[in-house]
Amino acid sequence: MISDLVIGMAGAGGDGIVSAGESLIAAAAREGYYAILTKSFGSQIRGGESSCRLRLSAEPILSAGGTLQVAVALNWEDFLKFGGELPVGSETVVIYEEATGVAPGQIPLDRPRPALAVPAPIARMAQETAGTLKAKNTVVLGLLSGWFGLAGESIRSGMRRKFAGKGAEVQAGNDRAFQAGLDYAAQHPLGSGSRRLPPPAHRKPKLLTDGNDMCGAAAIFAGCEFFGGYPITPSSEIMQFLNREIWKHGGVLLQAEDEIAGLGAVVGASFAGKKAMTATSGPGLSLKGEMLGLATIAELPLVCVDVQRGGPSTGLPTKSEQSDLWAAAFSAHGDVVRPVLAPITVADVFPVTVEAFNIAEQFQTPVIVLSDQELAQRKETIDPIDTARLQRIERRRPAAADLDPYVRYRITPDGISPISYPGMPGGNHLASGIEHNENGAPSANGAVHARMNEKRIRKLAPLGDRDDLFTREGPPDAPIGVIGWGSTAGPLIEAARNLQREGLAVQALAPRLLYPVAEKVYRRFFASLRVCLVVEQSHLAQLYRLIRMFVDLPCPCHSLARSGANPFSPEEIAGQIRSLAGLDPAAVPSTPAPTR
């Protein structure tokens, strides 16, 4: 019995492969399965190749999985373009379009050779049952449902709803195409390649969402009343979500003329007293640099989401990478500490974004949320979130005594000065990007500058104790440690859990607070370690080097770092940990010698 199933599919743009994946995950959500759907496209605006991979599981999952158990190729050329994104292994069942004319023994996948190659007349069935090749994806759904026991009724009812507006003929055609796939699967059993997914433990329907929608929803929950931004892949869906929702909650959305103006309007809205947010991706973060510095020195709360993609410059606009960490932490000129948070799963985007608003409002600072394309655009079924346990913090307003007279940047014991807003009598002040004294008056005095820098940085000190912004898993005295963040944290934690089951004492740390570097939290984590591995999607190993910049490492610390596009799989990370344990056998005295 297996607990999960990883399916990868690829085809030409018009084949509806991604749409098939979406139908499957929607059905899975209704059935109560845990599921993760990632989509991948060529950079064409329409057409071109497209693919998706779907992991379905009866148990909670943290990654999109590694090697495919099932691969579907509507044509070989497009399938092969995805390379490492759709890894086929020796246990993979490959289902492919018979019309490609390739014999099962001749398919262009032989490193390693898959367990089974099954040609199916997908196009012919679509044409014969629905009268159109557009139904190829529906035939595929029927095949998958039939061969692997996937939620047939939920898929069928979901498709009926999807095609409801398209007329009875289209609907009936799709029904027939789906049935044809089911029938074909029944008539051609897979034999040794057969796998059937067990039913979920609880049939309670799950929420179906992605990281960008969760980010927008979190902004609404947190009380955001203003969004200013500029379209950029892969973050635009945050703006699009808020465009639908923010008005209903009394807010305003401005699609600005550029990235700078988008953040500028957010700075203005924050000055006017509202919780405000922008969202962008790497190039936009570069453009926003100066405005972020203004928010730091003017001490204005705001949230800036950076959905990372491959960089620099236009880079890989549609693919994930974790290479904006340094830019997020350090792109400001001057002495600046700008908090950087990162969610580790789609569900996590919600509380982390809410916390970004809390930190921004409490400490009167811009906060960067580093999401990444993988989390932002992958669809996931998640358990309901108990929002009642989430705090919503408001900025500190001046009390009557603070207004007599009002000193905007008063140096207080915690460094946080009560902030007024236009319209508040007695709260008049000058906010400025130029250095200022406590009253807000411009000053070029070195002593004033030193005092104000000290205040602005000191107020953030409590973040150094926020171990609640870290997930730590595994035996706390384990000698092997692994650290990973963002979308890499999920596969990393799964890898650690798998190794623990194998008897290897491994603990994992996933920071949600990336900057300032919480030295104490890392020191506590390193306390029992003999060896450590930092895993990330960045050629320069930005997290690894960031930690080394602030934390004295008491043990050998290794890096598994590579450029973006292909996410890490739990098996790949586990392999590295095993070999690391082997490199330093003293580190794992109680466990059997690991194998490569």
Add this chain to the structure above:
Amino acid sequence: MTASTPVPAGSQPFTTKDYRSNLKPIWCAGCGDFGVATALYRALAAVGRPPHEIALVSGIGCSSRIPGYTNCYGFNSIHGRALPIAQGIKLANPDLLVLVAGGDGDGFSIGGNHVAHAIRRNVDLTYICMDNQIYGLTKGQLSPTSPRGLKTVSSSYGSFEEPVNPLLYCLAYGAGFVAQGAPADMDGLTALIEAGIRYPGFAFINVQSPCVTYGEEKFQLKAQKLRLEKLEALGHDPADFMKATERARAYGEKLYTGIYYRCPSPAATFESMARERRQELQSRAASRSSILDLFQTA
């Protein structure tokens, strides 16, 4: 009360000095910006909004120091970005009176992009450009409105470029209110700023505010007084867009002051449309706490 709601005559609760802050300007003696500040205080007193209901946003430059010298909620921001910030303030709280001030470099060089979009959005802002044809704060380089051939520390042999025409620029992008003033005519300048504030939409006022340290002789106050021609005296009709355009073309040659163009039927502002949209959609909202219900699949 909105910015354009007139305060009945004789009931003005505030005087000019209520809008002046206690900071001493860093401007050079004889700078045109002193006149602009004084005209601004007078115009604000005439409009009569309490200082705490006013936001004045600027960028960077000599003139952008003006929020510090004004008693209100001031924001001395970064170079070229006053307009986006001001729009954020106004959209976040449309009940405020929001003004923008800055220099010609701020508005028509580094921040040039934002002027066009603030105009087409028609946010109810009053934008005062203190145009001195030079970069004063950085000590005398070319500005976007410097006349062609001007020799400065960054154009030792004379510039090659035609100046931007701020008046024509704003008219071309569809600003509903375009005016030009000069501190050589303080009453006129005060009246223009007041009229700009009362205009229900984006209002642009170019002020010929001479730089006494780096500016050309022909731009100084004394020369201004001789060159200045009031549009009103020429019988100019501010409702006549074509005539406004024609006279705006004389920027750099003639010094016309007054209202070039005031749209007789002002368009709806962004914020008024936003308010309507909110009213229309707010009834459909569940609470913020139940936002995740949107992702239910059952």
